[in-house]
Amino acid sequence: MKIHAEELLTFLAVAEAEGVGRGARMLQRSQPAVSERLRALQLSLGEPLYQRSGRGIKLTAAGESLLPYARRLRESLEEVESWSARRQNLQEGSLRIAATNTVANYFLMEHLARFRSAYPSIQLQLKTGPLPDALSLGSWDLLFTEEQIAADHLPQHMEQEAWREDELVAILPRDHPWVQEGRQSARWEEILQQPIVWREAHSGIRRRVEAAIAHAGLCARYSVEVTGVEALRDAVAAGLGIGFASVEALDKVRWPLASLRLEPPRGLFWTLFLIRPQRDFQSRAVRVFLQLLFSH
Incomplete structure (x- = not known):
């Protein structure tokens, strides 16, 4: 049976609190809900992880063996949360832009300079010259063109609009x-x-x-x-x-x-055209750059 991360984190909280009730309070869950997760985890593993001991619990050999794995899982999830926070705050990430030479030189540079000044931790990549072929358009976050691209050449998750005249x-x-x-x-x-x-x-x-x-x-x-x-x-x-x-x-x-x-x-x-991901596919960096672009 499949083991779920929430079940492992529940086990870790109970083990460190040395009791189901105390672990439930730490997790801000009801005790029956915590007990059900522990039951499901033990059922998946096929052996008990703890035994009741007075008002608390005592880990079995299997529980002691599982504990470091659960701790590493928690550490990894905390690292993911930290990574996500950095990206949401634009302290990490990238913005990949392809543009024709004329658009890059005379229409984009001032916007890129403002974005770079506000968010220096975002890695900027700018490709100038002829645009990529249809197969690699989706490798870029934003594309600026001097002509409209045929709709059937666009990746499914991207859309095109007239940007400026x-x-x-x-x-x-x-x-x-x-x-x-x-x-x-x-x-x-x-x-x-x-x-x-x-x-x-x-x-x-x-x-x-x-x-x-x-x-x-x-x-x-x-x-x-x-x-x-x-x-x-x-x-x-x-x-x-x-x-x-x-x-x-x-x-x-x-x-x-x-x-x-x-x-x-x-x-x-x-007319100059902008090719960009649909809203649901835009990174935080893309959304902020577009806000900056259209605010001027």
Whole structure:
């Protein structure tokens, strides 16, 4: 028969109190309930653990032999309770985040810095670059994407939501003739007559711009391709062509570049998405980070 932890802890309390009644008071249980647990434990073991002796009890050889195991069980449970308390108080734990380079560099770092300052004992792991494939999405606590992931590619315990919206603009050198003319926007027909500096193929900004050009019934031209935000900035600044970037990213850095609005007058926007565990599957660290994220 299966032995239950509560039965062993009941036996330990009675043994240390040297009496069923005293053990029951220590456990804040009724004496009949304690006696029933002791009876079930002895039935599972197949031999008596104690004998009555006056107003108390005396352990049998089996009871004496079982006692150190029961004490180790209590110690292990106390360690688990201590571990749980540390995690609940965010004194221990981890937070694993995957995000595309643009989202990580320009949308997440300030939030991670605030979280780290408030909870320095939580281990942070941030993966940047292309997102993991569908099979390993569930290995991360939170994922931030530049495009929506197909619902059938998400692990069953995770959900997706639109996190924030941002405008995309054309970026170009400050000495470009359009900037000298004081222009504030440019149409796709004009943009496509210029050399263009494209981000790498998996860039969400690139795909959003390509989709907008296709929606306008035009064909994108490919002249220069670079990898990463910094390479894009340097290539545009050097005069290799016009690039595309996020308004919020430009607000956070001091690039020697100018910007023009796309698809005037409404502008070209993109949506960033957050993939997170459903509420019942969120760790304490995840819940607190999300509260911090959405409070700003």
